[in-house]
Amino acid sequence: MSRSPMIVRTVPALRRAVDGLRAKKATIALVPTMGALHDGHVSLVRLAKRRATRVVVSIFVNPTQFAPSEDFGSYPRTWKADVARLAAEDVDLIWNPGVKTMYPDGFATRIVPEGPAIVGLEDRFRPHFFGGVATVVGKLFTQVHPDFAIFGEKDFQQLRVVTRMAGDLDLGVKVIGSRTVRERDGLAMSSRNVYLSPEERRIAPVLYRAMKEGAGRLRAGDDLEAAMAGGAELITSAGFALDYFEARHAQTLAPISSVKDGPIRILVAARLGKTRLIDNVGV
Numbered sequence: 001m002s003r004s005p006m007i008v009r010t011v012p013a014l015r016r017a018v019d020g021l022r023a024k025k026a027t028i029a030l031v032p033t034m035g036a037l038h039d040g041h042v043s044l045v046r047l048a049k050r051r052a053t054r055v056v057v058s059i060f061v062n063p064t065q066f067a068p069s070e071d072f073g074s075y076p077r078t079w080k081a082d083v084a085r086l087a088a089e090d091v092d093l094i095w096n097p098g099v100k101t102m103y104p105d106g107f108a109t110r111i112v113p114e115g116p117a118i119v120g121l122e123d124r125f126r127p128h129f130f131g132g133v134a135t136v137v138g139k140l141f142t143q144v145h146p147d148f149a150i151f152g153e154k155d156f157q158q159l160r161v162v163t164r165m166a167g168d169l170d171l172g173v174k175v176i177g178s179r180t181v182r183e184r185d186g187l188a189m190s191s192r193n194v195y196l197s198p199e200e201r202r203i204a205p206v207l208y209r210a211m212k213e214g215a216g217r218l219r220a221g222d223d224l225e226a227a228m229a230g231g232a233e234l235i236t237s238a239g240f241a242l243d244y245f246e247a248r249h250a251q252t253l254a255p256i257s258s259v260k261d262g263p264i265r266i267l268v269a270a271r272l273g274k275t276r277l278i279d280n281v282g283v
Contacts, residue, residue, distance in 0.1 A: 005057075005091045007083070010101060014143055017093055018056070027052040030146035030173075032137060035059040036076035036191035037085050040181035044150045045089045047178045051148045057086055058095040058140055060102065065132030076191050095144065102139060111135045116160035119253040121267055122278070123157075125243050130161050137162050141171045149173050154180040154188045156267060156280040160253055180279070182208065188279045195275040204272060206238040210245065211266045211281040218247065218259050218266075218283050231266075240270035250282060259283075 008014045021028055029052035031044045048055045059082060066072035086094060110131055117123055117130040141149065149166070151159045163175040181189045186208035187201075196204055210231040217227040224247060232245040249256055250263035264283035269276065 003090060004087050005083070005094050007094045007096055009096050009098065011097075011143060014095055014097075018144060021054040021056070021092055026054045027147045028054045028056060028144065029148040029150060030140065030144050031055065031057045031150045032140050033057060033059055034061045034075065034191070035082050036078050036194075037082045038189045038191065040152055040154070040189035042085060042089060043181045044152060044178050045086070045091060047176065048148065048150045049089070051150070051176065052146075054092045055089075056093045056095055056144055056146065057091050058097075058144070060095075060097055060136070060140075062102070062132060062136040063099060064103070064135060065129050067126065067128050070126075071192075076194055095140075102136065109135075111138050111165065113161050113165055115164050116157060116253045117164075119157070119248070120255075121157050121244060121246065121248070121253065122269065125269065130158070133158055134161060134165050138165065138169070138171070141166065141173050146173055149175050150178055151175060152180060153177045154190065154279060156265060157253060160251075186212075188277075190277065192275055192277070195273075197273060200272045200275065203238050203240075204277060206235060206240070207268055207270060207277060207279050208281075210234045211268060211279065214245075214247070214266050215281055215283045218264065221259070224257065224259055228266075231268075235268070235270055240272050243269040243271070243276075245270075247283070 006017055008017050029048035031048050033041055061075050063072055111134040113130050113134040122129055151162060159177045166173045166175050185205040187205045214227045214231040228245060228247055232242055236242050245268045247256060247264050247266050250265040265280055267280040269278045
């Protein structure tokens with residue numbers, strides 16, 4: 001029978017709770033989320049449970065990673081369903097701070113990441129994004145002091161940014177990437193998928209198809225530029241407005257000119273109607 005997780009909303013209460021979880025030399029894994037939880041988030045929680053004896057899930061819709069034109073106000077919020085999901089997974093603690101707790105009056109410090117944060121992918125279209133992510137994740141790491149932090153590979157550039165930040169700032173957290181969880185037709189699970197109309201939902205798996213075909217062509221020795229052009233054509237002909245469809249070095253996210261340039265990741269971002277989708281696959 002599942003038990004209800006402890007829920008805390010202030011930093012002093014969080015620190016008392018974490019001290020309690022650390023009894024008997026327990027290890028702690030943190031799963032940072034913005035709520036609206038789906039099976040992809042559940043997979044992160046299950047990986048966290050395999051890596052640590054105690055699991056903390058944060059639920060905080062972080063305003064600093066949204067531009068004024070983006071969907072902060074309308075971002076799906078499903079608190080009761082989220083708590084029920086986490087209770088079913090026997091999560092130990094939910095950290096659910098308010099905006100004023102995370103960014104009190106007078107807050108004036110930001111983390112400005114470089115390296116994988118400025119490689120011309122998401123940062124080219126959302127220049128505000130990784131500063132907001134790095135700042136809030138840096139705060140979560142110093143608040144919870146986890147041994148492990150679990151992030152999904154769907155947000156692959158974010159995973160690389162957070163991993164680099166944790167190492168560069170000696171935060172003592174091992175960042176672990178978890179494989180993308182997909183619907184049966186290949187669409188990566190995302191809280192924003194609820195924005196898709198039925199017709200858009202039918203079209204959306206084309207992103208995964210284009211990446212898989214591109215990866216197959218590269219593995220078969222096809223020309224890099226031709227393989228990427230073919231994938232981009234498939235995506236745009238399906239009705240997407242394409243932001244990028246690129247093969248990058250899987251560790252640094254630096255541009256590559258040949259399949260011989262190291263491990264490769266194909267990354268894509270595209271809009272379908274009002275919904276922006278991102279995804280990636282390894283080659």
